[in-house]
Amino acid sequence: MRGWWQDLSDLVLPAQCAGCGRSRTALCTRCSAALCGSVSSRVRPRPEPQGLPVVHAAAPYRDAVRAVLLAHKERGALGLAGPLGAALAGAVREGLTPERGEGPGSGVVALVPVPSAPGAVRARGHDPMRRIAYAAAAELRRAGVPARVLAVLRQRRAVADQSALDARQRLANVTGALEAAGGSGGLLAEVGRIVLVDDLMTTGASMAEAARAIGALTRSESGSGQGGAGRERCAADPEIAGPSGVLGAVIAASPDSFEINRN
């Protein structure tokens, strides 16, 4: 059993790699490479839920990547937010790649975290996804991509724990569960791109629901006379990407959702 003294000593001297258990490092080079070492890929769960945006992932959800995500999320190894944010930033950049030739007109990239259940955040004592999103935005800015976090989504009703549900049940569980905070349409209208970010995508149900909530917001708040020229560039532009113009990026996704693994 772990005691408080062990948690405290982890802060001072990381006991072992969160990915593989190798001693005296928070994250060894091999596990770091598993997380951020390869180019992010487009991922598509099967079946693909309706309304799922184009999603890129940094790594398959297994082995060291799974262990590192869980160490940060469930065991509060907060020092891992940096490497996890860097991995997420890579997935965001891969989604934005076709636009690289467009120059500075692309505007600010808004990272919108898919929200965790308020009860889970309370139980963990921190909001892992929001922390990772801030680390990813900082990493993107360091690379010259203007990025900021807009945590505008929230749960409007409780959802059941997804882990025991199949794809169809997950979709039913989360459909209509998210909403954007009132007045956030103006914030989103001022950004160039909206990228929904999450730590893990399995069936895609949560990501599709987040895209629906953003789409509903931009539809309901456009044409209301608020906003300005930025409205024209808002996410609900089918020319930009996907059905609602929103992109998705995750750190990890089910191994079989990577297109590269399919014949």
Ligand SMILES: [Zn+2]
């Ligand atoms: Zn390791």
